[in-house]
Amino acid sequence: MRIALDAMGGDRGPELLIQGALSALRENSNFDIVLLGPEDYLRKHLAEQAIDPVFSDRLSIEHAPEIISMHETPVEAVRRKKNSTIMVGFDLVRNGRADAVVSAGNSGATMASAVRKLGRLKGISRPGIASLFPTLKNPVMIMDIGANVDCRPQHLVQFAIMASSCISKVLKISSPRVGLLSIGEEAGKGNALVKETHELLSASNLNFIGNVEGRDVYQGDVDVIVCDGFVGNVSLKVSEGLADAAMQMLKTEIRKSIRARLGYLLIRNAFASFRKRVDYEEYGGAPLLGINGVGIICHGKSNAPAIKNAILVAENMVRNKVNESIVETLKVNPTVNMDQG
Amino acid sequence: MRIALDAMGGDRGPELLIQGALSALRENSNFDIVLLGPEDYLRKHLAEQAIDPVFSDRLSIEHAPEIISMHETPVEAVRRKKNSTIMVGFDLVRNGRADAVVSAGNSGATMASAVRKLGRLKGISRPGIASLFPTLKNPVMIMDIGANVDCRPQHLVQFAIMASSCISKVLKISSPRVGLLSIGEEAGKGNALVKETHELLSASNLNFIGNVEGRDVYQGDVDVIVCDGFVGNVSLKVSEGLADAAMQMLKTEIRKSIRARLGYLLIRNAFASFRKRVDYEEYGGAPLLGINGVGIICHGKSNAPAIKNAILVAENMVRNKVNESIVETLKVNPTVNMDQG
Numbered sequence: 001m002r003i004a005l006d007a008m009g010g011d012r013g014p015e016l017l018i019q020g021a022l023s024a025l026r027e028n029s030n031f032d033i034v035l036l037g038p039e040d041y042l043r044k045h046l047a048e049q050a051i052d053p054v055f056s057d058r059l060s061i062e063h064a065p066e067i068i069s070m071h072e073t074p075v076e077a078v079r080r081k082k083n084s085t086i087m088v089g090f091d092l093v094r095n096g097r098a099d100a101v102v103s104a105g106n107s108g109a110t111m112a113s114a115v116r117k118l119g120r121l122k123g124i125s126r127p128g129i130a131s132l133f134p135t136l137k138n139p140v141m142i143m144d145i146g147a148n149v150d151c152r153p154q155h156l157v158q159f160a161i162m163a164s165s166c167i168s169k170v171l172k173i174s175s176p177r178v179g180l181l182s183i184g185e186e187a188g189k190g191n192a193l194v195k196e197t198h199e200l201l202s203a204s205n206l207n208f209i210g211n212v213e214g215r216d217v218y219q220g221d222v223d224v225i226v227c228d229g230f231v232g233n234v235s236l237k238v239s240e241g242l243a244d245a246a247m248q249m250l251k252t253e254i255r256k257s258i259r260a261r262l263g264y265l266l267i268r269n270a271f272a273s274f275r276k277r278v279d280y281e282e283y284g285g286a287p288l289l290g291i292n293g294v295g296i297i298c299h300g301k302s303n304a305p306a307i308k309n310a311i312l313v314a315e316n317m318v319r320n321k322v323n324e325s326i327v328e329t330l331k332v333n334p335t336v337n338m339d340q341g
Numbered sequence: 342m343r344i345a346l347d348a349m350g351g352d353r354g355p356e357l358l359i360q361g362a363l364s365a366l367r368e369n370s371n372f373d374i375v376l377l378g379p380e381d382y383l384r385k386h387l388a389e390q391a392i393d394p395v396f397s398d399r400l401s402i403e404h405a406p407e408i409i410s411m412h413e414t415p416v417e418a419v420r421r422k423k424n425s426t427i428m429v430g431f432d433l434v435r436n437g438r439a440d441a442v443v444s445a446g447n448s449g450a451t452m453a454s455a456v457r458k459l460g461r462l463k464g465i466s467r468p469g470i471a472s473l474f475p476t477l478k479n480p481v482m483i484m485d486i487g488a489n490v491d492c493r494p495q496h497l498v499q500f501a502i503m504a505s506s507c508i509s510k511v512l513k514i515s516s517p518r519v520g521l522l523s524i525g526e527e528a529g530k531g532n533a534l535v536k537e538t539h540e541l542l543s544a545s546n547l548n549f550i551g552n553v554e555g556r557d558v559y560q561g562d563v564d565v566i567v568c569d570g571f572v573g574n575v576s577l578k579v580s581e582g583l584a585d586a587a588m589q590m591l592k593t594e595i596r597k598s599i600r601a602r603l604g605y606l607l608i609r610n611a612f613a614s615f616r617k618r619v620d621y622e623e624y625g626g627a628p629l630l631g632i633n634g635v636g637i638i639c640h641g642k643s644n645a646p647a648i649k650n651a652i653l654v655a656e657n658m659v660r661n662k663v664n665e666s667i668v669e670t671l672k673v674n675p676t677v678n679m680d681q682g
Contacts (some may be wrong), residue, residue, distance in 0.1 A: 041410050098375045107486055120423025135586065136586050136590065146524055149524065149531060149532035149533075150532045150533050154348040155610060181489065181575060182571075183487055183570075183571060183575060183578075190490060190571070191490035191491045191569075191571045192490075194571075211579050213575075213582075214574070214575040214576070214577065214578025214579035214580075214581070214582055214634050215578040215579070215582030215585070216582065217582055217583070218582045218583050218585070218586035219582065219586065220588075227575075228532075229524075230523075230524060230531070230532045230535075230572070231571070231572055233524040233555070233577055234524060234554075234555040234557065234568075234572055234575070234576060235555070235575060235576070235579045236555065237524075237555025237556040238555035238556070238558055238576045238579055238580060239555075239579060239580075239583050240555070240556050241554075241555055241556030241557065241558055241559045241560065242558070242559050242580050242584065243583065243585055243587070244556070244559070245476065245477050245559035245560065245586070246559075246584070246615075248477060249477065249615050249618055250611070250612070250615045252609045253611040253612075253614045253615045254608060256611065256614075257610070257611065258605060259607050259610075260608050260610065260611040262604075262607055263603075263604040263605065263606070263607025263608030263609075263611075264604065264608060265604070266600050266601060266603055266607070267595060267601050267604030267605060267608055268597065268604075269598070269600075269601065270591070270594035270595045270601040270604075271591070271594075272595075274587075274590050274595045275596045277590055277594075294437075338633060340355050
């Protein structure tokens with residue numbers, strides 16, 4: 001198995017991405033890694049790090065001279081920059097020279113590039129982005145978190161099928177509980193999209209447990225939460241923003257008294273464990289689901305452990321044939337084939 | 342001025358609501374309070390509390406024998422229970438015998454009752470619910486947080502006008518900064534609703550600062566955030582859920598070591614101040630905006646300080662003539678009169 005890593009993606013530069021790659025190689029001997037980027041530039045970076053030959057043998061470079069920056073318009077950038085890291089990466093997958101692409105770069109461009117190079121899975125109208133969120137119990141997979149901002153009910157049912165197949169394979173959950181994000185638990189609550197989706201999901205063979213509310217996201221009593229990409233993205237970013245702001249407010253309060261500062265010294269480790277538990281970086285990137293291949297996008301701010309985890313998720317998805325499972329589940333849920341728009 | 346309080350609303354019973362009323366009377370001598378509920382029942386509750394005559398003179402009861410429970414369907418309940426606390430309250434406002442209604446009961450029924458008894462403000466298609474959220478700086482008013490789940494762009498512009506007028510009067514902010522909740526800062530980012538709304542808000546005379554993202558909600562760099570009621574409600578509940586879950590996770594981590602437990606004892610006060618700062622209860626209820634009168638809904642779990650604050654917000658809105666300001670702002674923003682649907 002070969003996993004291609006966009007070595008130029010993200011806000012923090014290639015060193016950190018290479019460190020993540022090395023950690024992944026160290027942890028799992030199942031695959032090799034192809035670094036995507038300008039060859040000379042990457043070769044210099046690799047030379048600066050004293051890499052054990054055991055690992056350097058499993059590490060190669062695929063020359064990709066162009067970089068799509070975070071602020072470029074995805075569709076345009078993908079059209080113009082044919083030699084960009086992301087495009088070259090999905091080309092490798094198309095040609096059978098790699099099995100997956102991991103990128104912390106422009107996520108819209110990564111999605112556009114994946115669809116362009118690999119196409120969609122048979123029966124899928126709209127590929128989307130799934131993400132694992134930490135909860136009080138097991139993580140929950142939310143889909144879509146930003147690829148599809150205007151959705152029809154059939155799209156949400158397809159998200160449910162894709163995320164359900166993915167989490168079932170990746171986290172070994174048989175019959176994952178699927179919830180529909182709404183503003184009340186009763187079937188009649190929600191907007192027009194949610195009400196129609198509720199009917200379709202009830203008729204599917206998924207383990208649909210009904211509507212869930214925003215406050216259920218972090219409780220861990222549901223394995224998959226389905227929503228349109230606008231609502232999913234807002235929920236993700238509201239959560240990130242609240243976590244940051246709460247931490248800042250708490251620190252301000254602590255700084256006000258010597259007693260509290262002393263207390264903080266004693267409590268620091270518990271804080272660190274807590275932060276680790278809620279840190280999206282521990283959850284290893286967000287799979288693009290619905291494309292005919294495996295692609296994982298990471299937060300632009302990802303650190304080395306986050307990149308390592310994303311690579312391991314990619315390996316897991318390839319090994320467990322998540323896409324085959326999605327196609328199988330689609331076949332037994334004919335309602336979703338009504339719409340290929 | 343007379344403010345009517347639904348003494349039967351909420352999950353915690355009338356004692357607590359009456360305590361909130363007394364605190365409000367103590368803090369502000371500008372108004373009297375009318376308690377809404379079964380007369381004998383409330384009279385007994387009042388007798389049990391030794392109330393200073395200074396305050397009992399400012400406290401009366403309006404008999405309302407029926408109660409709309411939290412789980413009744415709003416429109417139906419309002420049609421059937423004409424003598425419910427909420428309906429009787431808005432009747433008082435319609436007849437000039439009260440200036441505002443505060444309720445911690447069924448919020449959908451409170452909205453339906455307000456619209457039925459008082460009607461909408463001239464020019465407003467859809468009344469909605471606004472709510473103040475704590476931030477790192479001043480609170481931000483988000484509208485709509487749940488009354489209107491399927492919106493058109495004109496509705497969102499009206500929410501912007503209403504929330505802007507309200508926060509400007511209530512918190513004395515001249516020219517409040519208005520942001521549109523989306524999934525990217527650029528004007529082209531968002532779903533179809535947001536893109537069209539962006540154009541209309543840009544053409545308005547509001548202080549529109551463009552799109553804001555979920556992570557901006559708690560930063561305090563915007564005074565009003567506009568969104569449809571589905572997205573607003575999910576954001577509110579995701580935030581509540583995350584705050585609860587984070588606190589639970591942190592406590593679990595702290596319990597694991599004696600050192601951390603000791604630290605917690607020292608840090609406890611800082612925690613309490615922090616919790617107070619992010620507590621919705623401190624923010625005194627959510628105004629119903631767009632109705633021809635003043636109505637405030639409170640969380641079903643509201644404690645006495647939350648009820649007190651809600652009553653004080655009602656007093657503030659009446660005194661500062663928020664509704665007149667909304668009507669004036671509507672007049673100079675003709676784009677929003679295109680649609681009265």
